[in-house]
Amino acid sequence: MSATTSLHQSAAILVIGNEVLSGRTREANAYLAAQKLFERGCKLSEIVVVPDIKNEIIDGLNRLRHRYDAVITSGGIGPTHDDITMDAIAESFDVSLLEHQETIAKLHVHYGDDINVGRRRMARLPETAKPIICEKSFMPGAHIDNVYVLAGVPEIFASQLETFLNHFGGKPYIRHEIEVNVPESLFAEALENIQAQFPDVEIGSYPRLCGKKACGKICLSAKDAILLEKATNKVSQMLSNICGS
């Protein structure tokens, strides 16, 4: 992406994985990408997990890619029958899947003449896509229009993600967290007032259960460090007023 192209300011993540929906696997890739996008200052607006069913992938992708600046997908690009993400992407964009010749050449170097059907399958890319090449795997992800198609294996997903994160955001978000030891209901109104004063700071309250005691955190995030500092000070002051009262 050239410096003159605008960076993606909003994004969604589409996870393709029966293993997540069946509770077998705790999702890790969307969690990683969420952190990376936050650090880049790109607003992650939605995460969706769909099963390994082509029409479900296509429906999810079409909804998300028209709604947000960019979509990152995770999973379903291996060689087995349940790996149908590339097929779904190609169908969504109405293009063919073609073998990526540089990948085929690499496979020949590594395996000689014997490239099996599974490996050839993994070398396919949508016709108009660019490969996403990382250090962790021969097999490419795909970048097509505003969609980035990544592997589900966490180490490969992470490595592929790093190659194009500079397409996203621009100015990082910063987060402050304040530990709280009073019930939320005691500061809810005051916190709402502060939120109203700082519409460009996102303020959230996250209680936990700590036995009989109330506890939790108030989190503030923004791109503007000075504004964030001001809002954080307001919240701290408000909390100490409550605790002192």
Next chain:
Amino acid sequence: MSATTSLHQSAAILVIGNEVLSGRTREANAYLAAQKLFERGCKLSEIVVVPDIKNEIIDGLNRLRHRYDAVITSGGIGPTHDDITMDAIAESFDVSLLEHQETIAKLHVHYGDDINVGRRRMARLPETAKPIICEKSFMPGAHIDNVYVLAGVPEIFASQLETFLNHFGGKPYIRHEIEVNVPESLFAEALENIQAQFPDVEIGSYPRLCGKKACGKICLSAKDAILLEKATNKVSQMLSNICGS
């Protein structure tokens, strides 16, 4: 739910949470619910994470509740300004929010006359909803039509979930896992053939990176134990043929 009412056979989970989208929090409630629904034999078909924005919650909810037998929501029912799930649910069903009198009565017992605005806010339920009462919190979740509205605090979510899991599924799924030490591409075709022979068994292949060696698991799940046993034996046989060849 009476014994004659049909149980929910498909479900979606809607997570309301800026903290998940910003990468602050690794999602835990959908992961727990996915496991519980699998054990109950209910097909979890989609997980969606949306921000604390009312229209986003309503859009997500309306799409999911018309598409699946049931929807479980997580988060956004506390007393602070970012807790707007009950408002969104009420708007989605076009009903009012009313204070739940039994909850108000409990609050009076606990706090005397001094029930603050935040606690009153948490006692609100959509007019036609039934409260979901659990051991971990005074404050109710809500069951309205085919939607179950739960807290985001994991211990409360888990406790509320247990109170209505018997509305879901009926016949449990069973899962078998087989450890694999050969590259997926070597068994992809054979595994596809086995999947074709057992359409009622869900077969997935989940590779990992283990240094230079290929490794991973093949997972099979089904409701029919005999069918699952047969398919598992086929896969084991197929793998030992490959390893012996």
